[in-house]
Every structure is written in structure tokens, then in C-alpha cells.
Amino acid sequence: MRSLLQHIVVPILFCLVSMSVIAAPAFAQRTRKPITWVNSDIPDFAGLEHKVLKSDALGHDVGYVVWTPPGFSADADTRYPVVYFLHGAGGSERSDAAGIASLLAKGIRNKTMPPAICVCPNGGMSGYRGEVESMIVDELIPLIDSTYPTRADAKSRVLAGFSMGGAGCVRLSLLHPDLFCAAGSWGGALAFRGDAAESPLLPAAKKNAETLRANGYAALLINGDGDRPDAFALLAETFRAHDIPHQVVIVENTKHNLGDYHKKTADQMLSFLGKQLQQNQ
Template sequence: MTARSISALALLLAIGMTSFAVAQRPRREVKWVNPDIPKMPGLVHKVLESKSLGHEVGYVVWTPPEMDTSGETRYPVVYFLHGAGGSERSDAAGFASQVAGAIRGGKFPAAICVFPNGGMSGYRGDAEKMIVDELIPQIDQDYPTQAKPSGRVVCGFSMGGAGSVHLSLNHPDLFCAAGSWGGALAFRGSGEDSPLLAVAKQNADKLKANQYSLLTINGDQDRPDAFKPLKAIFDELDIEHRVVILEDTSHNLGKYHEKTSGLMLAFLKNQLGLAGT
């Protein structure tokens, strides 16, 4: 065997071993309980013994200052869903700080914020069951919430933005609004094939009965047409869906917060303000 042949064989073996290593690389490990949250007034970490997941799962709750715990005052709830690779602690202090500032400025109602841990689930399957069947009832039991669709909204970033749309459309009796930063109907393939299009049609009457509305915000460098097929369906169904495309914006939560935090909170406030109308 010539030196050239030996070199070629070594290269092929190296490529093969690299491909094998990639194929055998374990999936990112999910840590389901992350109690090391930032110190912030009103922010607490809790653990749910989830039957759906078969193990403990952490979640974070933020309560507004001077919350009335007598039960006479009922508070709306904002559920914030983290992105892939995040956890219940990832965005808790940041988003809660924005809500707290808006409340102080009279731009948002006193509200409770909840941050579930969705692992890498896309907020589907067992994690979806955990949130819908276990966490939401637990929050309504433990806190003086407005336990009805008009008092509950969901929003999030990336996987959490997509998850917010997924949860709100599949469970129209739970939320009156959803907001998505940097989400998509499908992160691979075409959104035209998303099962959510059929779900939106199927649940249209319930969504409209609860005065549901959707806000999707994407950067011009971050799948700007991500929700175009859903927007077309919503237009046909006469369901409000506002699409915002930001200039010079990639997949960066900090940029979304910087440019549109006020817009997102104003949207959620408006939807919560429709309660009883």
C-alpha cells in the first residue's frame, strides 16, 4: 500500500469515527429542578411532584408587592415559557422585573407570573400534560388567581414562543392570549404542514368566545415568515393575530426585550383587560 493510500485510508477512518461520535452523542441532559434562582423580591422557587413526567419538576412564581392573600382580590396570571436549553430559572428574574416595572408605572395590572420548566419538550407530550393538568390547577389552588381564560395569558421565547402558541390553541379554555418572541410553527420543514393550522380551525369557536388574540414577534433574521400560514388561517376565521417583524434582529432574547418588551406587555394587558366584556 502506497503512502498516499495509507493517508486516504486514515482520513476515511477519521471521518467515520467523527460521524460515529456525532451519531452517538447523547441528547442534552435536562435538569428538572433548578432552585438557584436570582434573589428578587416576590420571586420563589417551588417543586411539583409530577405524575405526568414521573418525577419532580421545578417552577418559579413571582407575586406582586403587597399582594392581597385574603382571597378578596383575584389576580391574573402570566405564564412565561423558556427556550430550548433553559429551565424555570432562566428568564424568571428578567421577565418578572419587566412586569414589576410596568406595574409600578401603571402600565400593567398587578399580576402573578409563573415560569414552568419545560425541559427540551417543546411543551408537548408529558410536559404539556404537566403544565395543563397539574401546574395550572396547583397555581389556582395556592394563589388568589382569576382562574378562568380571561385571567390567564401565556408567552415565551423561541421554543417557549412556539410552545405558547401550541398550548393556547390546543387548550382554548385556558388562555385569552398568547405572545411569541422568536417562535415558529415549525423549526424544521414548512409551517404549511403544521398541525396547529387544523387545530386553529377546530377550536375557532372557543377561541373567539374567549376573545383570544395572538402576538408573534420575529426578527428579519429570525424566521420572519414563521407564522405566515397561521396568520392566513386566522384572517379567514376572524381571529386577531398581530405579526411584528423587527429590523436588524436575530435570534436573541435580549434584543426582543429591548425593542418590544413594552409592546408585549401592552398586548397582554389589553387582553387581560377584556375580562368581563
């Protein structure tokens, strides 16, 4: 009997030990990469400048990138509207800075976009919630308005973003209706996980509808047909019910790729953001 138990138990114990040794590296590979909050190695693009905010909300430094348009002068009498662009999951303040600056420069040349300052904050993996939300709303926006010649009002401030940033720009605009007049989302969603019907943005849109309309607010919600095309369906219903201007765009043959969104809908996004800023001048 003892010999039989040895033949059964010993191999089982060996297998369990072997599995734990093998599983440990695999688990380590799935561990989330630490967030680097300051990334100063930005692309070489005219008008881009990296900055660092000592954030009380986060409890540490956080990087952000500012783009100023051609002809910008801090000493001039001109006051500029501001575009806040929010990166996707895994990105940082440097990720999309040159890309969005290039698009805005094109829009300014084509006169679909007024000369505007663009700010790209580092949102980590926050979903632009919690401390990062406080950092942007309570610290970064007041800092930009105090150090640059901005038009510091909701009608001169818009949000745009991709993926987590697309969801984030819609979120911030609806929860802080006194700060923004537009949200332009590429590949975002009302909820990436969980039940979209339980999103706090649905009651927020209803509660803040009057303020949003007073500020001339509108939303442009762009998703690919292979990138959660129904991602904002419930929010669009709420917008319609409360007369909040919006447009839902489903792009054919498009998955979750910012480059594809740029190629197919950049002009539409620029026209939307420019119209929002120009109509509110």
C-alpha cells in the first residue's frame, strides 16, 4: 500500500511544483507595466514643448505637452482657444502630440480650425478618473490659462481623444459642463467593461443638459464598424432625449487603430472642433 501511494502522490506533487514554477514567469509577464509619468523625449515638431506639473492631486510630477500654432506670440493681444487631446491606454503625453499638432496645423492652414493651443496631458492608465481627473480639471487647466494667452471659458475649450482618451474626453465634458463646449471621440466607449446602462454619464448628461446647451456643446462620436460600433448607443439616446447636439459616425472597414481614424476622418474631426470653437467666438 505504501509503495502504491508513493507511485500516486509523488508524481502529483512533482506536477504541482512544476506547474507553479512554470506559471510564475507567465504571471509576471501579465503584470501591468509601471507608468512613467514624465516623458520628455517628445518628437521634433515645430511648436511642441514638454512641461512638468508638480501635481498635488497625484502626489508627484506629471508631464504634459503644449503645442502653440504658427505665428504664436505670448506678448501679442491675441487670445487663443485650447484643444485638450487625451491619449489612449498605454500611451503618455508624448504619444499623439506630434500627430494631433500636425492635424491642427493643417486645419489652421485650411481655415477649418482657428489658431489654437493644444495640450496633451499624461493620463496614465486612469481612464481620466480619480486623481488624474482632478489633476486636469483643478490643476492643469488653471495652469494653462494662467501661463498662456488663452480665452479662458467653456466656449473656447474643447476635448478630443482616442480609445481611453476618447471615452475620457466624453466623460470629462459631461461631468464638467462648465469647462468645455465639445468632445470629439475616436474609438471610445460609454463603458469598456461592465454594463453601459449603469454608466454615470447617462444621468450626468440629463442633469447637465441645460448647461451643455448654454455653452453650445456638441459631441462627435466616431467608431469603426470593427471597433464597438454601438459603443455610445445609450448615450446618443440620452442626448436625443435632452436635445444635446451630437453626431454618431460609424466608419467602414475600420478597427481600433488611430492611424486609420486619422486617414478616414481627420478632416471631419477638425471641421467639428473648428466649428465649435469658431461659432463660440
